[in-house]
Amino acid sequence: MTQDAIRFSDAGQTFRTDSGPLTALSGVDLSIARHEFVAVLGPSGCGKSTLLRMTAGLIKPTEGTVSVFGLPVTEPRDDIGIVFQQATLLPWANVEDNVVFPARHKRGRVSQKDREHARAIIATCGLAGFEKRLPGELSGGMQQRVGIARALFLNPDILLMDEPFSALDALTRDAMGFELLRLWQASPKTVLFITHSIPEAVILADRVVVMSERPGRVIANLKVPLSRPRNESSLRSSEMQDFMGHLRGLLIKEKVA
Amino acid sequence: MSAEADISITEQTDKPKKATHVTPPEPFMEKLIRMPVVLPLLTFVLILVVWEAGTRLFAVPSYILPAPSRIMGGFEVVSLSRWIEHVWSTLRVALMGFLLAIIISLPIAVGLAKSRFLSRSLYPLLVVIQSVPVVAVAPIIIVVLGTDDAPRVVITFMITFFPLVVSMTTGLMATPPELIELSRSLRAPVWREISQIRLPYATPYIFSGLKISITLSVIGAVVAEFVAAEKGIGYFIQFSTSMFKLPQAWAGLVVLLVMSLVLFQAVSLTQKILFPWSLPKERK
Ligand SMILES: Nc1ncnc2c1ncn2[C@@H]1O[C@H](COP(=O)(O)OP(=O)(O)OP(=O)(O)O)[C@@H](O)[C@H]1O
Ligand SMILES: [Mg+2]
Numbered sequence: 001m002t003q004d005a006i007r008f009s010d011a012g013q014t015f016r017t018d019s020g021p022l023t024a025l026s027g028v029d030l031s032i033a034r035h036e037f038v039a040v041l042g043p044s045g046c047g048k049s050t051l052l053r054m055t056a057g058l059i060k061p062t063e064g065t066v067s068v069f070g071l072p073v074t075e076p077r078d079d080i081g082i083v084f085q086q087a088t089l090l091p092w093a094n095v096e097d098n099v100v101f102p103a104r105h106k107r108g109r110v111s112q113k114d115r116e117h118a119r120a121i122i123a124t125c126g127l128a129g130f131e132k133r134l135p136g137e138l139s140g141g142m143q144q145r146v147g148i149a150r151a152l153f154l155n156p157d158i159l160l161m162d163e164p165f166s167a168l169d170a171l172t173r174d175a176m177g178f179e180l181l182r183l184w185q186a187s188p189k190t191v192l193f194i195t196h197s198i199p200e201a202v203i204l205a206d207r208v209v210v211m212s213e214r215p216g217r218v219i220a221n222l223k224v225p226l227s228r229p230r231n232e233s234s235l236r237s238s239e240m241q242d243f244m245g246h247l248r249g250l251l252i253k254e255k256v257a
Numbered sequence: 258m259s260a261e262a263d264i265s266i267t268e269q270t271d272k273p274k275k276a277t278h279v280t281p282p283e284p285f286m287e288k289l290i291r292m293p294v295v296l297p298l299l300t301f302v303l304i305l306v307v308w309e310a311g312t313r314l315f316a317v318p319s320y321i322l323p324a325p326s327r328i329m330g331g332f333e334v335v336s337l338s339r340w341i342e343h344v345w346s347t348l349r350v351a352l353m354g355f356l357l358a359i360i361i362s363l364p365i366a367v368g369l370a371k372s373r374f375l376s377r378s379l380y381p382l383l384v385v386i387q388s389v390p391v392v393a394v395a396p397i398i399i400v401v402l403g404t405d406d407a408p409r410v411v412i413t414f415m416i417t418f419f420p421l422v423v424s425m426t427t428g429l430m431a432t433p434p435e436l437i438e439l440s441r442s443l444r445a446p447v448w449r450e451i452s453q454i455r456l457p458y459a460t461p462y463i464f465s466g467l468k469i470s471i472t473l474s475v476i477g478a479v480v481a482e483f484v485a486a487e488k489g490i491g492y493f494i495q496f497s498t499s500m501f502k503l504p505q506a507w508a509g510l511v512v513l514l515v516m517s518l519v520l521f522q523a524v525s526l527t528q529k530i531l532f533p534w535s536l537p538k539e540r541k
Pocket of ligand 1: 015016017022024042043044045046047048049051214
């Protein structure tokens with residue numbers, strides 16, 4: 001159990017573009033323990049989504065390695081679920097069909113057991129009663145719950161989340177954060193959570209990683225000095241305010257530099 | 258797409274919503290005018306009246322513009338069974354050309370959407386083919402393929418297929434990239450990415466292409482009949498005109514118009530019934 005769930009060793013990514021090579025990430029060293037919740041902060045375009053795609057096995061690092069549970073990632077794995085910024089549900093399929101979609105897409109058919117499993121996940125994600133609704137009939141927050149339910153369908157060990165709540169309004173966003181913590185505590189997973197919001201990173205994560213401007217590197221890797229369970233008032237203490245101020249300082253320095 | 262039985266049937270959940278919406282009863286006339294068909298119909302009747310009155314008042318000769326009543330007379334010159342024969346001949350060619358266009362443009366569109374190489378090599382060629390005036394090529398096609406349905410279907414196909422290829426390709430590429438990544442992260446086969454994600458996503462685009470193509474298919478069939486045919490509405494119009502039987506030719510035109518409209522509505526209705534989610538929100 002001491003093995004890292006995710007490990008970046010000197011990992012980098014250089015894209016070939018029409019205007020020459022573009023180094024998005026370079027020399028990233030980072031390890032994430034099993035069932036750890038790690039948030040990644042960084043300026044826009046510093047390669048956060050690229051980091052996530054490399055972990056998911058959607059693109060290969062052009063330097064160094066990315067390993068998951070000790071094995072270098074060469075292709076997508078079943079034990080990784082992805083949640084995107086937009087829920088990107090299938091607009092023609094109802095909530096239940098969207099959640100069982102991984103089964104239908106992977107195996108080409110959906111069993112009764114798959115449906116039962118989907119309904120159970122839908123219920124844990126607070127969507128009971130909405131199984132037959134179409135995505136267009138749901139609010140943004142509800143749609144993202146469906147997105148999370150879909151990512152949980154194959155019981156992944158690792159959940160990769162790319163700014164999952166940034167399209168939501170502030171109140172819904174906070175509520176979704178606590179909802180995610182509830183899910184994570186009920187069924188522990190390794191979470192790599194990308195965000196632009198310092199309070200969101202701090203309230204959710206065990207550890208916050210700050211990245212530099214492109215080419216992105218890890219410039220800070222800090223344990224969040226906050227016990228669990230956490231709630232709305234957790235961030236009020238002066239210690240937390242100082243911690244968030246420190247993170248803000250790191251990010252601003254990156255912006256100016 | 259047919260494998261996705263659940264994509265076609267969706268619950269109509271807006272009924273209870275309407276019931277809770279209590280509006281004061283509308284006066285009958287206002288309600289009538291708000292109905293979508295009433296206003297265009299009134300306009301149409303008005304145009305007919307003005308047309309009839311104008312042609313009578315100024316004694317316009319029927320070979321320039323026959324009055325609506327003369328055109329109605331033009332229908333009676335030919336027996337119903339003859340009309341049906343003409344209509345069927347044109348309809349058959351239009352539909353076969355349309356179907357051929359769908360069958361051929363689908364794989365081409367998939368190829369263009371999936372392969373950079375194909376879209377770079379094949380697409381410019383398609384544009385060139387599209388730019389060839391079909392009316393000018395039609396006689397050549399007739400000479401090459403003979404005088405039965407085959408050349409007419411090919412001519413119809415040539416007129417209809419390009420908008421279909423363009424709309425299908427655009428639709429297949431309109432899928433959110435995240436869903437393609439989801440598909441790849443599930444290591445699903447490519448054909449399932451196409452059938453379960455890309456094609457359904459392309460449905461609204463495909464239908465706008467189908468709506469353009471179905472009316473073009475009638476034009477294609479008529480063009481083919483102009484060149485060589487002994488049956489069909491296009492042939493009938495050309496024959497009547499050459500005999501200076503203009504009201505009769507106009508009657509043929511009316512039949513063509515009705516045919517186009519019915520085919521267009523059939524495509525619209527298919528979309529409404531089978532793919533209601535693919536319609537723009539407010540028109541649902
Ligand atoms: N497939 C690709 N081909 C070429 N360049 C790419 C590709 N993917 C990403 N990039 C570039 O790499 C850089 C990092 O992109 P990435 O999406 O990882 O940034 P990000 O940190 O997630 O940004 P944001 O905060 O805006 O989401 C950007 O400059 C982007 O334009
Ligand atoms: Mg990003």
